[in-house]
Amino acid sequence: MTSVATLPARDPAARRPVPRRYLMCRPDHFDVTYAINPWMDTADPVNRTRALAQWEALRVAYEGRGHRVDVIEPVAGLPDMVFAANGGLAIGERALSARFANPERAQEGPAYHGWMAAQCFTSVARARETNEGEGDFAIAPDRILAGTGFRSARGAHQEVAEYFGLPVVSLDLVDPRFYHLDTALMVLDDTIAYYPAAFSGTSARLLASLYPDAIIATEADANVLGLNGVCDGYHVFLSDRAVDLAAQLRARGYEPVGIDLSELLKSGGSVKCCTMEWHSVRTAVASETD
Template identity: 50%
Template structure:
């Protein structure tokens, strides 16, 4: 995770961003701190990257890379405003002794990749349509040695996979069908007949931008309907307020790069 000490909305690279939007940095840091402390309280370890004044979006740490079993497939950002973030993440993984593989094509890390270790020996779900180049799916499959299922996003409000779909445990996902093309909706229906289906209101509230450890699902507090569905499906929803960071087009999941060392 990376604290939003320099968070601002000074440019627009997704439909949620409106340049000049007032941002309460103190509130953003407080909300981020609650999220970090929530993860710690659930027994997870959190590593913190130092923020940089020239990188206001670095709080969205999920976009910096994608790791599977000790191998890291690095990010290559589509927009120059965020390109320097990739080097910050690369330095972290190398310092920690991970095997880091630099990408040759555009991809935005966990923004467009999700992992289900219980499917096909480890299945990568990969989004494209707005940020990540489809060629990155094949590259990720080669680098990570895991099968990749490509999913085509069609609604620009859901510009990354992680605002349209979430891994809930080793086998199960939640998603909003309206974020995807018709062929991809059919793929998801066939592959995940037991999925938790979010409605549009909760998807637009960034409810699917959640992180789950298989039992606890930490999600935006605005997504009350999805929280009820998750509870009914056997998960324990843990709501957090991240209204300030939503101004930049992100929420819980965007703020967290999951470290899969094994």
């Protein structure tokens, strides 16, 4: 199931943004009323007005660069529904809604499933295995990278591989601060950026072999969820606090777009957490299906 082939590096001068379709959810009900990761502190009040303004700035940043943004209706009583990336996976004409690990978020799965079912997918399924969508599944040009250790079951990796017919590479997360793959790794264009210490030794070595030209994030940038970003092939939307990572991206020919999501960081989420992508089927991936 796992592919270990590498892709040739792309000429930085040839980088171009590709229009994407994203799903977001307004933080109308966002709050920190429970703690299910180390970032959450119920004693630290949320400024919802500021959270809404920060979320809106991200939406405007996407649309201003040519991307389509759909918005799902938020549900009262689901304060973390703003983190749309966790709602499922959408690739080509198939979608798989999430099955959340924590009871506090369990009803988000049906909410996102309902949105998917209303779209033009040829197949929409509910996950059998516990998984939290793009929180733990990163769609790369030649494979799907999949995290496990805190939220998504390893069995979900096989389920995703079978449902989408794509190769999946399993990675073990070991630091509770980086409880989802998208907090420790970001797919760029022809490579990735990641924080090796978030992974087991075996997984870190595997990533190093798959992506010898990867950008290695500093601990400081990882600790502000700088890797929780979104790349459109040229622009990289990420936390404005990840200054070293932004400099590395610029040196590789990307254009970093800093976004302040400090209020949402109180729940352990940033740019990518707020963004589910409806991925097109990529020829490079499909050709490696086994």
